[in-house]
Amino acid sequence: MKANVISVLSFITLRCIAIIFILQVFKLCRVSLQLSTPRSFSVDYRSDCFRKDGKEFRYISGSIHYNRIPRVYWKDRLLKMYMAGLNAIQTYVPWNYHEESPGRYSFSGDRDLEYFLQLAQDIGLLVILRPGPYICAEWDMGGLPAWLLNKKNIVLRSSDPDYIAAVDKWMGKLLPMLKPHLYQNGGPIISVQVENEYGSYFACDYNYLRHLTKLFRSHLGEEVVLFTTDGAGLQYLKCGSIQDLYATVDFGPGANVTAAFEAQRHAEPHGPLVNSEFYTGWLDHWGSPHSVVSSAAVAKALNKILATGANVNLYMFIGGTNFGYWNGANSPYGSQPTSYDYDAPLTEAGDLTEKYFAIREVIKMYRKIPEGPVPPTTPKYAYGAVGMKKLQTISDALEKLSFSGPVKSMYPQTFTDLNQAFGYVLYRTTLPVTCSKPTPLSSPLNGIHDRAYVSVDGVAVGILERNKALTVNVTGTAGSQVEILVENMGRINYGKDINDFKGLVSNLTLETETLTGWTMYSLSIDDAVSQGLLGGKQPPPTDPPQPAPLSLPAFYGGSFIIPDGIPDLPQDTYIKLKNAKCRSWFGPQVTLFVPANILSTAAPNNVTVLELEEAPCGSGPCTVEFTDTPVLNGPVTSHDKQDWGLFAKEDLL
Structure with missing residues (x-):
């Protein structure tokens, strides 16, 4: 009897072991099956579409530049883009942002590109990457590092040997870093742009484009989709596209959608229709009015594009800020302001707009919108006026400033x-x-x-x-x-x-x-300020100066403490420089965005202003104001007004 029980138990045990073994084998087979079906993203020329994992695919994307948004806000902005119905994002990689001096690379903090890519993937967004080497983007020198000009006669964006040597070295650093993030390798990157609007550049160097294509292929492999972007005109596609790169176009709400895609079809008779830059707004220049494009115009044109079955990227979905000295300029010389708001669906500070919801409603007609609430607008706080006192003129502080x-x-x-x-x-x-x-x-x-x-x-x-x-x-x-x-x-x-x-x-x-x-x-003004070198001993009091049309460039300083007892502080704010000229001497930008992550509740917040033309005091006390409302459309000086136009980059050549 005991032996029979043992036999039965042994039989049951063996059956259980067998079942467990079969289940494990089944799981391994499933994993093996998944691994044997690699991820893929490709151009289907026969069906005029993209294919993702073998299935027809269309992207509705939005541009976000990680270099214009503090890292702490990347997730918030990406979530808002996802909840708008986008299934992809597009971003540039500014070379000069990561290699400010030759051979010294920075990919940490706000420059942590790999973290940004992973965050996008975690949220559920694919990535269209535009690594240059030239990017335009209203960014200083189009993303090219200024140290390239050490070779005074260098021909940028060409087969010039000095330029090519620098590009090869940079891409040899960047592209291997990006390869694990390609879609076929398990990452979010579905396509990579080579150069940027090259058909608008005078060089028209096909050997340069071929060299870049070979360079990108050598680092990224043969599977990745490489593409170009140019204006929607034959004159741009002529020099901007070559056979081994898929040609796409860009145009805004004012364009004829049919004619624009006919231009793309001239370069690409088959394959998906793609507008790589559908302009939701436009850039600003100092001395010209703030650019505004109506929500209705953007929504109407977007609907027309999507109705054709085309892929589209909304440029910009959020513009952000040119922190520091990173803003670019156009010719005839007109510099761009610190704000890169762009009149985009999300404001410079990530706020939701009417345009955001108008675009969301259009997208809803073509694909399912994610369920759940849209992340709210980030709160702002008006910290009020901050008293400022004169510290030193540039000349007085010269030893501290010139390291x-x-x-x-x-x-x-x-x-x-x-x-x-x-x-x-x-x-x-x-x-x-x-x-x-x-x-x-x-x-x-x-x-x-x-x-x-x-x-x-x-x-x-x-x-x-x-x-x-x-x-x-x-x-x-x-x-x-x-x-x-x-x-x-x-x-x-x-x-x-x-x-x-x-x-x-x-x-x-x-x-x-x-x-x-x-x-x-x-x-080295930034270093001197951050090291607290400009406080020092104050000059002895003197009689107030007589009114003068100009003052010597000088530093002014003040501080403020964030009040206790108010929850959720610090919050974002905007600094408004009363009476000060600074860079806003002729509009349209009046306020500067101050993200909460640079403010402190544990210590005084020090404010240093370099006033270049006249004391920021007028006849009253020197103050700056922290407000909760941006002013990007201030008055512009009439003699500096210049009409840059909308959706006409060719006018800037």
């Missing part, structure tokens, strides 16, 4: 010569003769790049500006010290003039005599 010390030269040197990428350089020389009457100090070859503040013996006398103000009158005795503070307002990012040297790029004259004997100081 590298003076450089002497017979003739003025450019920022590139001085290894100064951004910001400011102070140029000093002396008057060679006595000027008892106002005497013209001039830049006869338009060599002020971009704006210069001139003083003689510590008295501000005028401003020189690229293309506009090339002469100021000066007086003084022979040997009087002349100081010229030159500001780099952003390198040209589009067209034939991207070799944009900064500083005094040609000689200055006093009447007809060339000024020589220069001493130059590269200013």
Whole structure:
């Protein structure tokens, strides 16, 4: 009896083991089956579509630039894009953001590209990547690093050996990093753009495009979809596309959708229709009105595009901010402001707009919208006025600002010569003769790049500006010290003039005599401020200065404490500089976005302002204001107005 029980138990045990074994084998077979069916993304020329994992696929994407949004807000912005109904995002990779000096790479913090890609995938978004090497994007020098200009005669975006050598080295660093994130390797990247709107560039160098194609293939493999983007016109596609790259087009709400895609069909008779940049708004320039495109116009045009069965990327879905000195410029020279709001569906600060919901309603007609609430607008807080006091002028603080010390030269040197990428350089020389009457100090070859503040013996006398103000009158005795503070307002990012040297790029004259004997100081203002070097001993009190049209460039400082007892602080805010000129001397941007992550509740928040033209006080106390409302459409000075137009990049060539 005991033996029979043992036999039965043994039989049951063996059956259980067998069942477990079969289940494990079944699971292994499923895993093996999954592994034997690789992920894929490809162009189906026969069916005029993309295919993802063998099935017909269309993307509705939106542009977001990780380099314009603080890392702490990446998830919020991506979630809002996902909840709008997008199934993909598009982003650029700015070379100069990751390699500010040759061979020194940065991919951490706000520059952590791999984290951004993984976050997009975790949320459920595919990625269309545009790694350049040139990106345009209204970004300084179109994403190309300024140190390329150390080779003064370099032909950018061409087969120039010096340029190609630098590109090969950079892509040899970047592309292997991206390869694990390709869709076929388990990542979110479904396609990769080669170069950017190359058909709008004068070089028309097919060998350059072929070299890039071979370079991208060598690092990323043969499976990844490589594509180009150009304006929707045959004149752009002629030089912008080659056989081995899938050609796409870009156009905005004002375009004829049928004609635009007919242009793409000229380059690609078969394959999916793609608008890689459908403009939801437009860029701004200092001195021109804020660009606005109606929600109705965007929604109507988007519906027309989607009705054709085309793939589309909304440029921009969120614009963000050109923090620091990263803004670009266009030619004839017009610099772009700090805000890259773009009148996009999500504002610079990630706020929901009418345009967001209008676009969402259109997308809902073509694909299922994710269920659940849309993440709310990030709260803002008005911290109020902050008292400011004058710290030091640029000249007074020169030893603290110029870490590298003076450089002497017979003739003025450019920022590139001085290894100064951004910001400011102070140029000093002396008057060679006595000027008892106002005497013209001039830049006869338009060599002020971009704006210069001139003083003689510590008295501000005028401003020189690229293309506009090339002469100021000066007086003084022979040997009087002349100081010229030159500001780099952003390198040209589009067209034939991207070799944009900064500083005094040609000689200055006093009447007809060339000024020589220069001493130059590269200013490390950000480092000096962050290290607290500008507080120091305050100058003794003096009588208030007499009203003057200009003041010497000077620093002002103040601080504020975030109040206790208010929940959820700190919050985002905007700084408004009352009376101060700063970079907003002629509009349209009036406020600067201040994200909450740079504010502190544990210590005072220090505010430092560099005022270039006049004290930010007027007749009252010096203050700046922190407000909860942005002002991006302020008045513009009439003589600086320039109509850049909407959806017409070709006008900027």
